[in-house]
Amino acid sequence: MISKKTMNRQARFSRTAVYAATLLALTTAGAHATGIDEAIENALKFGQKDGKYGQVTFDLNYRYEYADTENTKPEPAHANTFRLRLGYLTPDFFGFQGFAEYENLYAAQNDYNGITSGDKDHHIVADPADKHELNQLWVSFKGIPDTLIKGGRQRIKIDDDRFIGNVGWRQMEMTYDAVMATNTSIADLTIKAGYIDGVQTITSLYDKTELPFVNVNYSLGNLGNAIAYGYWLKYEEDTALFGRSSQTYGIRTLGSPKVNDMLTLHYIAEYSYQADYENNPTSYAADRYNLMGGLTMFGITAKAGMEQLDGSGNISDRTGRGAFQTPLGTNHAFQGWADRFLVTPGGGIRDVNFTLASSVMTANLMFVYHKLSNDSGNVDYGDEYDFQITKEFGKHYSLLAKYAYYVADDNAPAFAQNDTQKIWLQGIIAF
Template sequence: MSFMSPVAMADMTQDIEDALNFYHYGKNGAVKFDLNTRFEDVNQDNVRSPALNGKALAASKQPATANAVTSRLRLGLLSPVYHGIQGYAEYQGLYAIDADYNSSLNGKSQYSTIKDPYVNELGQLWLSYAGVPDTLIKGGRQRIKLDDDRFIGNVGWRQIEQTYDSVLITHNNQQLFGLTVNAGYIGNVKSFTSTNQSINAPLLNVNYKLGDYGSIVGYGYWLGYTDPAYYANSNKTFGLRLSNYQKPGDALKLTDNLGVLYTAEWGIQSDYMNSPQHYTENRFNVMGGLTAFNITLQGAMEQKDGIGKNKTFITPLGTNHAFQGWADIFLVTPDNGIRDVFGTLTTTLDRGSVALTGVYHDFYNDTGNIHYGNEWDFMATKKFGKHYTLLTSYAYYNADHFDTDTQK
């Protein structure tokens, strides 16, 4: 039983993903069993309506506090390797024990939203071929996670995982000291709300490791949605990322007990295919941090520009919960863009089995002259052996000039 976050989810699912890559494990096949049970509460105060010029709704029309007790089951079967070919099939289903919430599909609009629909579905079904040296070719419905999941991710925080009907070629060039190239094509998105979104999306991600100094990444993503309901999500994005931080524990060691963290990233995005507007916007992401004696302190800023409706820098396929506050206020970029200035403090206890994290965010529009609000986030995780994790988190968004006060 666990209450999951993106970090904890990554830890829990990485073992089976390792089994699926380059024969590290699982040559003789494997069975996956993943049960995740959690309670989630969402309380919104002073909810406003655009139809009332931003004025608060009457008390009788404020959404009721949402309470969701859900249990998600994943069952997977990995085949043995045969002449370099391997296959994987996975079922996932969500069962609501307490369903007093708006899943966006269950019609319970009187409650605040928790996007965990009750479904039974095929989560993954793919074949891979590893007969080409240093290369894995995988086709079918699969999980794709690139870099920090900002642009292409599985939305691991939600109970139902986002997967892709796609072909992905991963090449690890051992002659060029850690060059990894991911090239692929996505034809359909099976979203975390269990909807299917038709898309024509080539993608390219090139990662070159710089030894102890991290890695430099160049990427291009062309998202061309073919369903009119999602035309506004169409975009093409190019970017560069220099970072030595991908997961907790990463750092450039200065001494045995002192390390440095850094990230510098820039991206440019513009309209593509069926976009309803013509636009070109930028994203900036910088972070600096120190780690010493199991304590990590980071200061960072992420800015996504915008100049109006459907003219903002967006990340429709990203694991957006992990960015710009766990209260999920900014899953979609505001029309005036967003600048998030934040600090993170993390420590581990009990030989690393306990992790404590606190984050403070201050949100503005992209020019800094409109203060949206601020947010406090807290998380505690405890691992029990290799297979069990207990997690609790709390997020409080204090609204100023955007959205409404929210606790999760």
């Protein structure tokens, strides 16, 4: 006799198959649906191409995610989730504009640990099941020449999202209750300055903060950009987060100068300094180095880089007290997609990496290799191999397949042991 639990699971699988097939069919059909796309775009603007009455925004993301770390107790995770974002952008009214966005995550199959929900007997997939929230609610003003001021709950992405980002890979992104001003009144100079009062996290929790920040970006023309920044992060109320309070300062140069029609160079040179701040109970100072060089030729891009975040010297400490941390960064984009090092361990981390990217039949292909160790390079953590293929169909549809394989070193510290594999399949419809 089939148990009720098994029947429920089969029902979830059936619903998932129907939803996924529908979404993927709509996605692939987008390449042949220009007329339909225009009709939808027009409807979302209330029949006015100039957006006279504002416009509705719509984003549906289906994702299957598999996660497994060998020789650990939880069962492999299987997450079939659908993320819906539905918003409304007002028309411009004497320099003012507003935006409101609702976000909902539905788990058709929740055999995973979503941290704040889900099944704790499975591995973590940081997408909390069956959650909904106010993702954005902001008002902007551009009545001051060369200046945009935005206040309210908003998406903030600065530079490469290393220090302040929206963690856009997760189904429920991170947004901020903040005020930010962007000024371009001086030629070639962009200044972003603001204050973050709170953080709506990817697990639908809320962290109270005090975070003034400034980012100054000077354009060097074809050579690239020179950037300086400062972030003063203080966590409030939740004492468990006080150890993340920090002050960070840095300088960064980067660019992709085009040598000729066949050759483009790529480079990054960045240094950051971080120390304890305000209510952090740990006194520390740590450095970060980020270097990359590469080129694009014959449609192939190759890059080699090294990012190092210094630690406290305590190799066995996985919590990373006294190590260089980036708690508001989009950390999935760094140190491998398997997410084994979202928090810098006590021994720090050195990531020597190589990236190869190209396109075949309009599909984008990427391979990334990571050699991971402590900040001195004397203690090996492991190697990671990441693969990704993406395909866009017009402006509104895309597909993605992604794979991450972390191979632990035989002598790795306890927190870095055990191989990890993750697989993702994704389809997006966005208007």
